[in-house]
Amino acid sequence: MTDQTPSRLRRPVYIVDGSRTPFLKVKGRPGPFTASDLAVQAGRALLARQPFEASTFDEVIVGCMMPGPDEANVARVIALRLGCGKTVPAWTVQRNCASGLQALDCAADDISNSRSELVLAGGVESMSHAPVLFNHDMVGWLADLNAAKTFGAKLGVFSKLRLKHLSPVIGLLRGLTDHTVGLSMGQTAEILAQRFNVTREDMDQYAMESHQRLAHAQDSGYLNEIATLYDTAGNHYSADDGLRRDTDMPRLAKLKPVFDRPFGKVTAGNSAQVTDGAAMLILASEAAVKKHHLKPLGRIIDSQWAGLDPAQMGLGPAHAMAPILQRQKLAVSDVDYWEINEAFATQVLACVRAWQDAAYCRTELAFNDAIGKIPRERLNVDGGGVSLGHPVGASGARVVLHLLNVLKRNNAKRGIASLCIGGGQGGAMLIETV
Amino acid sequence: MTYKNWRYTLDNLRIAWLDFDKADSSTNTLSSEVLNELGAIIATLRSERPQGVVIRSAKGSGFVAGADVKEFSSLTSFDGAVKFIELGQTTFDHLEQLGCPTVALIQGFCLGGGLELALACNYRIADDDARTKLGLPEVRLGIHPGFGGTVRLPPLIGAPAAMDMMLTGRTVSARAAQKMGLVDYAVPARHLEMAARQTILQPPTRKRAKGLQGLTNHALVRPLLARTMRKQLAQKARADHYPAPYAIIDLWEKFSGDPARMLREERFSEARLVTNESARNLIRVFFLQERMKSLGDRKLIQPQHVHVIGGGVMGGDIAVWCAQQGMRVTLQDRKPEHIARVVKRASARCCNVRSGWLVCTSSIRFQKCN
Numbered sequence: 001m002t003d004q005t006p007s008r009l010r011r012p013v014y015i016v017d018g019s020r021t022p023f024l025k026v027k028g029r030p031g032p033f034t035a036s037d038l039a040v041q042a043g044r045a046l047l048a049r050q051p052f053e054a055s056t057f058d059e060v061i062v063g064c065m066m067p068g069p070d071e072a073n074v075a076r077v078i079a080l081r082l083g084c085g086k087t088v089p090a091w092t093v094q095r096n097c098a099s100g101l102q103a104l105d106c107a108a109d110d111i112s113n114s115r116s117e118l119v120l121a122g123g124v125e126s127m128s129h130a131p132v133l134f135n136h137d138m139v140g141w142l143a144d145l146n147a148a149k150t151f152g153a154k155l156g157v158f159s160k161l162r163l164k165h166l167s168p169v170i171g172l173l174r175g176l177t178d179h180t181v182g183l184s185m186g187q188t189a190e191i192l193a194q195r196f197n198v199t200r201e202d203m204d205q206y207a208m209e210s211h212q213r214l215a216h217a218q219d220s221g222y223l224n225e226i227a228t229l230y231d232t233a234g235n236h237y238s239a240d241d242g243l244r245r246d247t248d249m250p251r252l253a254k255l256k257p258v259f260d261r262p263f264g265k266v267t268a269g270n271s272a273q274v275t276d277g278a279a280m281l282i283l284a285s286e287a288a289v290k291k292h293h294l295k296p297l298g299r300i301i302d303s304q305w306a307g308l309d310p311a312q313m314g315l316g317p318a319h320a321m322a323p324i325l326q327r328q329k330l331a332v333s334d335v336d337y338w339e340i341n342e343a344f345a346t347q348v349l350a351c352v353r354a355w356q357d358a359a360y361c362r363t364e365l366a367f368n369d370a371i372g373k374i375p376r377e378r379l380n381v382d383g384g385g386v387s388l389g390h391p392v393g394a395s396g397a398r399v400v401l402h403l404l405n406v407l408k409r410n411n412a413k414r415g416i417a418s419l420c421i422g423g424g425q426g427g428a429m430l431i432e433t434v
Numbered sequence: 435m436t437y438k439n440w441r442y443t444l445d446n447l448r449i450a451w452l453d454f455d456k457a458d459s460s461t462n463t464l465s466s467e468v469l470n471e472l473g474a475i476i477a478t479l480r481s482e483r484p485q486g487v488v489i490r491s492a493k494g495s496g497f498v499a500g501a502d503v504k505e506f507s508s509l510t511s512f513d514g515a516v517k518f519i520e521l522g523q524t525t526f527d528h529l530e531q532l533g534c535p536t537v538a539l540i541q542g543f544c545l546g547g548g549l550e551l552a553l554a555c556n557y558r559i560a561d562d563d564a565r566t567k568l569g570l571p572e573v574r575l576g577i578h579p580g581f582g583g584t585v586r587l588p589p590l591i592g593a594p595a596a597m598d599m600m601l602t603g604r605t606v607s608a609r610a611a612q613k614m615g616l617v618d619y620a621v622p623a624r625h626l627e628m629a630a631r632q633t634i635l636q637p638p639t640r641k642r643a644k645g646l647q648g649l650t651n652h653a654l655v656r657p658l659l660a661r662t663m664r665k666q667l668a669q670k671a672r673a674d675h676y677p678a679p680y681a682i683i684d685l686w687e688k689f690s691g692d693p694a695r696m697l698r699e700e701r702f703s704e705a706r707l708v709t710n711e712s713a714r715n716l717i718r719v720f721f722l723q724e725r726m727k728s729l730g731d732r733k734l735i736q737p738q739h740v741h742v743i744g745g746g747v748m749g750g751d752i753a754v755w756c757a758q759q760g761m762r763v764t765l766q767d768r769k770p771e772h773i774a775r776v777v778k779r780a781s782a783r784c785c786n787v788r789s790g791w792l793v794c795t796s797s798i799r800f801q802k803c804n
Contacts, residue, residue: 083762230774231777232782234775
């Protein structure tokens with residue numbers, strides 16, 4: 001193991017193996033799997049091929065943005081269902097769109113500082129199970145009803161029920177709306193399009209490529225990180241089902257803007273799909289690798305979190321990846337492959353353009369000059385959120401797992417995985433194959 | 435006074451705790467010796483006038499498995515059978531008329547005569563564990579309940595539920611039993627004693643089928659329902675081969691309005707069945723099954739992980755069964771369709787697992803192995 005980038009971590013942290021579910025597009029109704037169902041099935045496939053028992057883990061860390069009401073601390077539910085046993089502690093982390101990456105980062109930290117040797121970490125989201133809530137008026141009305149003791153009093157409360165009480169709060173939409181600036185995530189993408197001059201054609205072109213790349217990856221068998229899912233009705237799911245093989249520019253051009261109506265550019269076609277999915281990885285210390293005779297896929301070298309204007313949250317990757325290059329003294333060309341989660345086509349394009357923009361790099365990223373151009377042929381080579389979906393909590397773990405897969409396939413060494421984060425943050429992780 | 439099969443203690447609240455612990459047996463069953471002792475205890479209780487009586491099992495295996503099959507299968511004469519049945523009926527009648535609150539505390543199986551014993555108590559409290567099973571499976575041996583079960587059950591839970599239990603012999607869980615009114619409370623084991631104590635100190639209203647369910651036992655409704663039941667029954671069993679279920683319907687239709695008469699008719703009907711050829715053969719099958727079960731050595735192999743290759747009907751069901759026994763199961767097949775079919779079967783079988791998680795228990799791992 002020579003020629004390795006010096007790690008920020010005190011002890012080497014290895015990524016041993018990983019597995020994910022296919023990402024299943026949300027079709028309105030709650031899907032067949034809850035968050036823990038998804039993670040458990042990904043985890044079972046992963047654990048079945050390990051030489052150690054599930055109870056060997058020192059901890060289980062799972063990223064999830066919105067665990068269902070029945071799955072508070074969903075990581076613990078997952079750990080117990082996977083047979084890790086009652087003595088293995090488990091915790092859930094939440095950093096919106098990068099929750100899965102946060103889980104890996106926490107696991108890496110715990111291994112680095114000798115708290116753990118072997119950690120199961122990943123991310124999951126069942127967006128189709130996002131809660132739909134009563135509004136405040138309705139909750140108040142229910143409280144009044146509960147407080148009314150006599151029949152007359154109850155009748156009085158009933159007379160106050162209005163139609164507006166019944167209008168629900170869609171948890172998913174609220175979760176995807178910024179609390180501080182009041183913009184939906186799609187609107188922050190519109191702002192980036194304006195700032196970096198991303199045209200509708202640019203975004204649609206990017207989206208079409210995303211689908212084409214995913215189709216090619218599926219046909220070439222590149223997605224062997226996927227474990228087939230089985231539901232209770234006897235169905236099985238083997239591939240990301242958001243892929244549209246028939247996507248072309250005229251079809252994409254026909255779609256209407258969904259966030260800034262009627263004049264915006266961001267459409268359902270050039271945004272990430274709402275999906276259910278999970279990705280689980282095994283992280284290990286050198287000692288654990290030796291003890292269990294594991295063959296790691298790669299190492300975590302560095303990671304970075306960044307904060308920026310919530311209204312331009314899509315630029316998060318530009319802000320999180322830059323300090324890693326600086327700290328590791330790497331140029332853009334030193335990194336073999338890049339995975340920037342495709343929350344919106346615009347947002348990935350804006351990140352690429354921001355790094356080519358000398359003024360932006362000077363004022364916002366404290367570089368002396370433009371950082372450089374990330375080549376499109378090295379970025380999201382097998383598609384991304386636009387084509388295969390973005391199950392919020394899971395994507396962070398997926399991009400790292402898939403990046404490793406891409407590096408291995410191409411006999412490459414170094415890669416950066418990154419995500420933008422709702423609320424105005426970015427997260428990035430530098431990994432290397434071993 | 436000490437007894438061979440029962441332990442009897444009076445606590446400081448003057449509640450009598452009757453622990454059934456059949457001598458030289460791992461399971462509680464009702465033999466004439468057991469019933470005679472119970473009769474003697476009831477006679478003592480009548481003069482002692484305790485605050486209340488709790489009947490429970492001292493066996494880990496369950497409450498009561500039923501009447502002693504060995505004993506009643508040896509009854510070859512009609513008169514002998516009547517005598518044995520009468521002993522049970524009279525004992526339970528005395529229990530019912532004790533004049534103080536009586537509670538059956540049910541953990542594990544409570545079957546046949548065991549459930550009839552519980553039905554003769556004023557209240558039934560069951561452990562809500564999945565191992566608790568209540569039922570009247572007599573029909574499977576070609577007979578029917580004989581210790582007052584046919585008399586007491588329909589008024590308690592209504593004819594449709596009662597007849598369903600008796601005609602099919604199926605068992606119900608504690609929760610289901612609570613829902614249908616068969617038990618007063620289904621509670622976690624840790625609360626059983628407290629529940630019994632409180633029930634005796636502040637006796638609640640006794641359960642009884644009400645409303646529509648209550649109406650099903652009305653004299654005008656019975657003939658109609660009985661006709662439907664017979665029709666459905668005819669599709670499953672022939673009267674000349676399986677007289678028992680038909681006898682149950684007859685008893686209920688003709689005598690349900692008159693408990694004393696019905697009890698007498700139950701006795702004669704049951705005595706006729708016990709000595710009948712059909713019951714004798716079914717009982718023989720039962721003994722053969724029991725023997726076969728005891729032949730296998732359960733301790734010989736205790737696998738933790740079973741890997742099944744091939745998810746066809748055989749392989750799939752072996753996988754599901756192993757998972758149900760708490761083993762970790764991996765299933766390998768060429769086609770995901772085959773595995774999907776097995777997962778479906780597994781989840782259909784295990785839908786009553788308490789936690790309600792998808793696909794059986796956490797111990798099952800269904801997947802394709804590479």
